[in-house]
Amino acid sequence: MKIGLYFGTFNPVHIGHLILANHMAEHSDLDQIWMVVTPHNPHKNKSTLLDDFHRLHMVHLATEDFAKIKPSDIEFKLAQPNYTVNTLVHLEEKYAHHTFSLLMGEDNLKSLHKWKNYDVILQNHDIYVYPRLEAKGPNREAISSEQENVALKNHPKIHLIDAPVVEISSTFIRNNIKEGKNIRPLVPAKVWEYLDHNLFYKK
Incomplete structure (x- = not known):
């Protein structure tokens, strides 16, 4: 089975994440998408990041x-x-x-060459790249140029996917909850109920 790994803090998960994950599951050769919840780094300030359990549960x-x-x-x-x-x-x-592939935004691709052992990742794993809004405007040419500089643009392991861009x-969701605004259309119904019940992000 071919698995696409979609990494994120998902703090909280929202409909944009689901639209992208579903598009990749339905319009690529990937059999499943695994949403990999990134744990809190104990060496960094926790700030507004919810506990790992709550983000995974959502x-x-x-x-x-x-x-x-x-x-x-x-x-x-x-x-x-x-x-x-x-x-x-x-x-x-x-x-x-299973075989594992990575999903990443086009804006992140330009810094892939800074990742630890990125050449090993490219050698052994496909990377599916979805567009980001900032990469569709004037900055796209700059991003493409940097991709060329690190020999990534035409790499056989990199697949550019024309997925929907959801801004x-x-x-944005956390800030709006803190300001008392209605964010119900932006998250799945059960996620909204969980957020509301636990009063997350309201302080």
């Missing part, structure tokens, strides 16, 4: 009706700070019958 609530989208807490079990290359090695050992951010 991803469970958001994806339970999507057969091809699964939550994953795989990084919770790894030493922190962690690197993507370590996660991939761990997954390959644990799920030898919603978890930061």
Whole structure:
């Protein structure tokens, strides 16, 4: 089975995440999308990041009706700070019958060459790149230029996917909750109920 790994803090998970994950599941050769919840880095300021359990539970609530989208807490079990290359090695050992690919935004692709062992990742894993709004405007040419500088633009392991661009951010949702505004259309219904019941992000 071919698995696409969609990493994020999902703080909170919202409809933009689901639209992208579902598009990748339905319009690529990936069999499933695993939404990998990034744990809190103990070496960094926690700020507004909810506890790992709450963010994982909201991803469970958001994806339970999507057969091809699964939550994953795989990084919770790894030493922190962690690197993507370590996660991939761990997954390959644990799920030898699966192959794993990465999902990332076009804006993140330009910094891929700064990742730990990025060449090893590219050698062993496909990368599916979805567009971001800032990459569709005047900045797209600059991003493409940098991709060329690190020999990524035409790399056979990189697949550019014409997925929908949904301009919603978890930061926007958190700020609006704090200001008492209605964010119900921006998150799955069960996620909104969980947020509201626990009074998350209201302070």
